Amino acid sequence: MDIRRMLASRLRTHDRRDPLPLWTPWGEGLRAGAEKAGKAERGAGPGADGSEGRSGAGALTGHPHPQFVRAAWGSLNGWWACAFAPSPGGAAPERTAPMPTTFPQRIRVPFSPEAPLSGVGRQLKPDELLWYRRSFAAPAPEAGERLLIHFDAVDYACACYVNGRLAGTHAGGYLPFSFDVTDLLAPGEGDELTLCVRDPSDTEPHPRGKQLLQCGTIWYTAQSGIWQDVWWEVVPGNRIEELLVDASPDAGDVTVAARVTRPGEELRVSLLSADGTPVACGSAVASEQSVAVRVPVSTPHLWGPADPYLYGLRIAYGVDEVTSYCAFRTVSVEPDEAGVPRFCLNHQPLFLRGLLDQGYWPDGLLTAPGTDALSADIEAARDLGFNMLRKHIKVEQDRWYWLCDRAGMLVWQDMVSGGTAPYNMWQVSQKPTLSRHACGHFRDDVPSHQARLSSADPAFREEWTRDCEGSLRYLRNHPCIVTWVLFNEGWGQFCARDAVRRVRAIDPTRPIDATSGWFDQRCGDYESEHNYFRKLRVHRPRGSSRAFVISEFGGLSWYVEGHSSFLGSYGYADFKSVGEWRAAVRALLAEADALEARGLAGYVYTQLSDVEEETNGLLSYDRRVDKLSS
Template sequence: MNVKDAIRTLLFKRKNMIFNQLYTVWGENLDDEKVLTEYPRPQLKRSNYTILNGYWKYNITKEDVKPPYYDGKILVPFSPESALSKVMRQVKPGEILWYERPLIVEEKPYGKRLILHFGAVDQSCEILINYKKIEQHMGGYLPFSVDITDYITEGGNLLTVKVKDFSDKSYHSRGKQKLRRGGMFYTAQSGIWQTVWMEWVPQVHISSLSITPLVDESSIRLSINLNRPIRNSQEDRKMQQKFFKVDIYDHGKRIYSIIDDKPTLDIPMKNFTFWSPENPYLYDMVIRAGEDVVESYFAMRKVEIKEDEEGVPRIYLNNKPYFQNGLLDQGYWPDGLYTAPSDEAMIFDIEQAKALGFNMLRKHLKIEPLRWYYHCDRLGMLVWQDMVNGGGRYNKLLVGYLPTVFPKVQSLIKDRCYFLFGRTSKKGRLEWIEECEETIKHLYNNPSIVTWVPFNEAWGQFDANKICQLIRSVDNSRLIDHASGWYDQKGGDFKSIHNYFHPLKYKKDKYNRAVVLSEFGGYACYIRKHSYSPMVYGYRIYTDTNSLEEAVKKLYKEDIERLKKEGLSAAVYTQLSDVEDEVNGLFTYDRKVCKVTKPLI
């Protein structure tokens, strides 16, 4: 057999490879009539809402015309590529995914508005009510809402969602999705993948909150943002008088109450309790703005970089040095892809990470539903939040092989060379910047988030120092890992290292930043009947769980403990769970097997 025939045979086998459709226990026991029924926004919670998850009609077409028929039913909010959707079909660039379902409105209350919410729709979508287009949204990771009051009638209405997904064939943000999945890139998914719901609200209502813990001042700053400004009319001026009321509760006991006409309030927090992974102490709030009432919560915590007694820059949490033991968390599920089968599934990942001895999760190139962050807040799990990467095709030599084999090459290349990093599209760069700002504002109130990570391993990286300044202008209360892995631009709060192949060493950063090992390990162990693919992807292969555990424990006991003493501030092990070909998780992809004993560290 010649070389061409060998390659052709290998590609044929790869194309026709049989993959295992794995299910989690939550997917196996999923009640199709009760899919992710919890209120999606725990920090802006109302009592009057309707969850719209469940079976919708769907079709996939190549024509930009609403079809007269439908292919069948899809279980929302699972993407059509997932097993739980009951479709299991890839939506490709150039195709259109149509959703449709009835909206029954028994009554339109006087003075109320009906808001329709989408947690996330990947990637570009149009919303139609009764065949009339009322909203368009671009971006597959962030929520959006639309006021549908003027488009609905009492009785039956029709909601249609029209979706296009360019996946990895454009500059739009895509994370680790790839149409030709394999290795460290995973099955591309599309369409609705977070909860859809609607709620009635007053004419003037709270659209968002901004909650900033001011630890040094023993207070919090609360900004209440309305859907529209208070107008200079007699009716609005009357409404504005004593318009805002805030009650603070400490485990059910009201400890503070204020009534004011200003939307931004500094609220004293005397004798407060710090939030930490060891003591995830939350305070509850009830906020009234006119006729609108929402429930929320907050925590008192502070994160910063300071020099310790020996002059070593370290991460401080609540004014004390705090080493962050982290896990890389991709947020993929074998049966739901981007969508966890249930609230309990999300809780499982967080609790098991804590049980293994970790106090931090690095959410990798994905934005989760707000309920995931809520569980991190209440269970006590620090979060490093990656921005979702985008841009054109990545140069594997530049962003993969060169910095791994020859680390010093990083210092020779600047990220303003857009063509090297797949960032030649100005429109794409501006879109990413807008999404970056929106992500920060979207997740700003979650105390568990302590670090923003705008770029990972140069995937779609550009102008990292300017982006760092932008992030600080939006949020100066958290840390920034401006270029995680390589192509360090000498900014941010960290010297951020990825090291899978070389001996682990500590060297103080000459720019006086804290040093973090933001990815390492990646030890792989294939578990038969619990692995998705016959392919094995990892950075060091182990044939049984005993040898895997021995190697990981040795890594922590001998290397990480030594580096901590020398000055390392955080370490992120790859990774929480297997994902498709990647079998370097501490849990299998279906979460049914933990490959190590607890606690691991």
């Protein structure tokens, strides 16, 4: 297929139809269990009064944040009551709208109303509000304790009420937040939690990832509302609020830095072996609201894909105690023996064989239908011969990174893109796809260029920067994350050089892919190219200290009937048989592998699974078919 035909294949848009019912094995089990429980509970269900249902909370198991665990917590996932209401308009209507008098529907949290697993199956429109309500019973805080309500992600803006009184507000669709609701509780009575949500989706330039209200091709169904865990936690008044863990094999120590509520207590750190045996310990008294403890470790057990060894951590501050974990490993870009820049793990070159991972599911959209589903994706990638996943334009739930930490799966973590919609696809996709030279020397700090990259709005740039820094602080303790990816294909790109400086100031320990695809600003640690329609080559400038990676390629499409959400198929090349498709995929991967000898540091094949119309995954969208191996 010549380049003109291939480009036309990439750019064509199919007629939209309603999605076909499609369930993953985990989602089907959850649905069946809910239907069975619903029959037993009919007539007194949470859809009527918002009370806590007995079904639906088992999809996502274990503590929501395995790196920051306290004993006193409980899940608020499950059935809530909900109501859709017209937005009154104006600024931040989620904060000013009157609460509905009735909540006639029920919704399974943490699935968005657009997701089949929510039980709603309805799009929240930009001119609407979605109200949630449920009762909850958490242990009454004792003297000096506080009760926090955690929301791990709500898309996009929300206001939270406890017993009809405002607990707090939040804006931003991908990062966790919490409210201290202690002073709003009704002692001896049942407590009620209410949340009002507004989601403008792509009608405003907020970071939104690959969500579009009019989805199709490489853009997916917009989702809204609560889409990650909701949970309560009882905490001491004087407590650890944030941890930064730096386990350095080069320095021979682990340093635990804590931000605390009030100074004056002793921070005590114990390092444990994988079987729980104490290895080393240390302590320091907090004279300010931040304190660090260095624990020497003379011969640490290194972490890597073949041996993902994790140490346990027990951290106490006064009466507060948190359990966590860490891993000793270094990641860097260094020259090999021939002087070629390579990605290095523990100072040894490691060739990166990666897959693009969108993190979408037909029954849960951005929310996986279970912890086992998350684990199955990671295991499938490893079984197919890949050692890295590029989490694409999404911040995943914390459990996913924990599973990658345990499995030794390396992660390239994208920042969530946004900007004025629709993107200028000729500028940010079609022209660079046709010719790699078409996008050279295109500055991203010039106002006229930022307009062409959909990043001219200063409020968007400020929000993207805030979310980028928040993502780093949220995820930086996970050893699996080995590279930060800042901008993708010019979607809302701006001032990449400044962004690199800010990221390095927060995390100097990881390499940075500043501009994945094109519009390179000569910064970061990688020359990062997307190449779907040209012969794969290494284009590393002579004398460059940056490693060359093909950060997207492939996208070869094969449609599996009965395992896709839509009758239409979208991909970057067509094949007459599955055998022909498999041969083409394997040949292309072998071609990329062979470039290691010519200076390629790694690659990312598109992609792990099909997503809606995109049928270029190695797995089907419902994860029931391994297209490459079966």
